[in-house]
Amino acid sequence: MKELESVPAGWKRDTLSDGDGLSGEVRLSDGGAVFLPFRYAFKWEGKVTWHYCGSWPATSLEAIRVERDRARALIKDGVKPTDAKRAAKIEAQAKVEATIAEAARHQAEDLPLRAMFEVWLRDGVKRAGENGELQRSFEKDVLPLIGRKPVRLVDEGDIRAVLRAVISRGTYRMASRIYADLVQLFAWAEARKPWRALMIEGNPTKLVELAKLLPHGCDPDAERDRVLSPDELRELHAKLADMEAAYAATPAGQKYGTDRPLKKETQLALWICLGTLCRIGELLMARWEHVNLQIGEWFVPGENTKTRVSWKVYLSPFALRQFKALHALTGDTPFCFPARAATGEAPAHHVCVKSVSKQIGDRQTQFKKRAGPLAHRKHDNSLTLSEGAAGAWTPHDLRRTGATMMQQLGVSLDLIDRCQNHVLAGSRVRRAYLHHDYAAEKREAWERLGERLDALLVALNVVPRD
Template identity: 40%
Template sequence: MAKLTVKELEALREADHGKKLREDGGLIGTVRAGTGGVSVYFDWRYRFEGKVKQIAVGAWPKLNIAAIRAERDRLRVEVESGSDPAERRKAERLKAKADQLEAVAEQEQRITELAAQQARLSVRDLFERWASVDLIRRRDGGKEIRRMFEKDVLPLVGAIAVEDVRKGHITGVTDALLARGVPRMAKLIFSLMRQMFRFAVDRDVIEGDPTAAIRKAKIGGKDVERDRVLSEDEIRQLAAQAPLAGLMPTTEAAIWVALSTCCRIGELLAARWEHIDLAQGTWWIPPEVAKNGKAHTVYLSDFTKQQFQRVKDLNSAAPWCYPNRSSTDSVCEKTVTKQLGDRQRQGKAPMSGRAKADYTDKLVLPGGRWTPHDLRRTGATLMVALGVLPEVAERCLNHTEENKVKRIYQRHSYEAEMRQAWSLLGERLDLLTRTDAGNVVTLRRA
C-alpha cells in the first residue's frame, strides 16, 4: 500500500461515500460525503498486548494528511512505551464527563442555595412585596404607611428573615413606640404589621403569623372610642379664635368645609377642582378617594360654597384644591391635623419647625382636644339636632349600610333629604360663625 496523495484525496466525490482508503503504517480512511463536501476520517490500527485496536487520528481536509500522519506517529511512540492510547483517551473522556457532572452538580447546588436565600425573604423584602400588591391600591398609594414603617419598623426588624420573626421582635417595635409615649401609634403600627404578616401567610411565604399570639388590647391599654363633639358655644368660640391662630387661610377654610359637609379630612385634602361644581353646588368624591371605596356626592350649602371659593381664590392654578408645594400632588392628609394639633399644645413647648410659640394655645376649646374627625362627628350631630333623620345623616356621612337586606332592597337615593340636611347645617353654621353669633340660641337635643 502506497502513501495517499493530496490529489487522490481532492479527487474524491460524493459517489465515493463509504469507500475505504488505506496507507502504509496502518492508516485507514473512511470517505464521508455530506452537505459540507467530502471528508475522510482516518483511524490508526495498531496491536497492543496481542490485541488489534483502532484509534481516530484526524479528518481530512480539516487536518492535512501530514498532520494526520504526525498524530499516528506520536501515538505509535506511546504504544511502544507501553501505553495504550485508546484506553488513555477513554479514561480522559470519562474524567471529562465526571468533571462535567461535578460542575453541573456544583451549579445545581449553587442554584439551590440561591433559591433558598431568595425564599428566606427579609421583613423589608416582604414589606416591598406587600406594598406593590396591596398598599399601592390604597388612596395615597401606601405613602403614609411606608413612612411609618421606614421610621419605626424596618430599622428594627427589616433585615430579619420573615420566617425567623418571633413575638419578641414584634413587641420590640411596639415597646419602642410606647416608650416614646405614643400608644395610639403603637396600636396602629401593630395592626399594620399584622396585616403584612397575614399577607405573607396567605401567599405561603410563612406558615404562621408571628403577631397571632399577641393581643392588641395588651399594647398600650384598651382603646377608648372617641366621642368628642363640639358644642355650639365652642363653634362660636372657634369662629372667633381661628383667624387669630396663624393658620393658612386654606386650612381655616378646611375646618368649616369639614364641619359643614361631614367629610373625612383626607377626602377634602385629596379633592380636585374638576370634581367640584360651585355653580351647581356639588362635590363628587370618587371611589379611589373615599375611605370606603364608595363614590359619594356632597350637595354644597351656600356656607360651604363660600369656603371652597376662599380656597379656589388661592389654589385655582393647580388641579387639586390643596396641592403640595410643587403642585405635583395633593398635600399629605396629616397636614391639617398637624396644624390644628400644634395650636392645642397649651402649656407645652412648640414643636420644632411647626407653629410658633404665640399660637400654641389659640385653638384650645373648653371641651378638650379636638381633631378634624371630631368636626365630621359634630356636623352629623348638628344635623340630627336640626331635625334630620339619623338615616339621612348616615347617608351624608357616606357610611355603608350594615344591614344587608336594606343594602339590597332599599334603593331610595335620599338625594332631596341629603340636600336639605346639608342646607340646614350650612345655615346653622352661618349663624354660629357670624360676628353677632352671640345672639344665636344654642340647640339642645332631646
C-alpha cells in the same frame, strides 16, 4: 524541546512522534507561528482512538507527556480517557451549579422583612390611596427597626420592640393600627411560599398581646366622641381671626418675630368639614373639576372615599362661601388643596391627607408626648379650646360635630348617615332595589346645618357673608 523549537514552517501538516503512541501534527497559527497539537493513539474495542493531550508551546511537552501517561493509566483500568474527560467536565459543572444553588438557598433563607412587606404591599393588600398610608407607617415605625432582619429571625421580641417604640410617643391608636397591620402581614405570609417556610418558629405576632404593652386601662380602639360645643366653635374662629389680625398688624421686617397664622387654606378646610360632614382626607384630595360653584355641588369620586362609594355634597350657602374663598386662593390649579410645587411649575398633586391634622395637632402640644418641637413644625397650644378641659380636638371631630348639630336640628339618623356617606345598614336586597338618591332631603339637611352655623358665627361677625 529544542527539536520542537527548531521545527520550520515548511513542515506544516507533518507529524512528529514522541513515542508510546504520542504524536503531534505541525500547524501554523494565523500569524505564521508553529504549534503542535499532540494526541495519544490507543485501541478501544478494536478501533484506533485518539485522546487530545495538549498543544505545544501553549502546553509544555512535559505536561503533554503527563496527560498521555494519565490516559494510558485510565485505559489500563478499563476507562476510556475521553469518557473520563467528559465526566470530569460534568462533575465540574455540577459543582458550579451546586454552589449557585446553595447561594440561592442561603439568599432565600435570608430574605428580609422589607422584601416580604413589599410583596404583600403589591399583591396582598389593597387600601385607599394605593396603600400610601400603610407604606408611610411601616417606613416610619417598622422597617427602620426590623426591615433588614431576615424573616426567619424575626421573633415576638422584635414585634414588641416596634410597638413599644410607638407607644412611648403616646400614640396608642397608631400602635393599635400597626399591630393590626403586622398581624395581617404575617397571616398573609404564613399561607404563601417562600415566607411560610421561613417562619420556622411560627407566626411571631400570635405571641404578642397589645393590651399588655399599653398603659393600664388604655383602650386605643375606643371610638372618639369629642364634639365641639357652640362656645368652642366661636372660640376656634376667634382664635384664627386674632392670629391673622396680629400678623397683619406687625410691621414689615418684624414679622419673623410674630407667629404665623394657620394657613388660610387650612382654616377653610376646617369650616368645610364642619359644614359638609366630609372626611378631611376626602376634602384634601378634591379637584376643582368636581366642584360646581354655580349650582353649589361637590362630587366626591369613589376612589377618594373610605367607603369606595362616590357621593355628591349639596353645598349650603355657608359651605359654598368657604369653597369660593378657597377658589380665590387655589382656583388656578387642578387641586383644591395643591401640594407645594417648584417655582414655575404647576402642582402635580394634592397636599398630604394628614397635613391639616398635623397642623392642628402641632398647636395642641399639651396633649402630646414630645421632648420638643419637631423640625419645621409648630409647637404651641394656640388652638387648644376650653383651656384643654375637654381634651384635644381633631379635624375629624368637626365632622362629628356637624352631624351632632344636624341631629339636634331634627334631621333623621338615616339621613345624617347619607350626608356622611356611611355604609347603610339593611339587607343586600334592600340596597339592591331601593335607589332613591335623597338629593332633595340631603340638600335641605345641609342647608339647615349651614343656617345654624351662620346663626352661630355670623352673629359674631366672624364669618363674612356675600
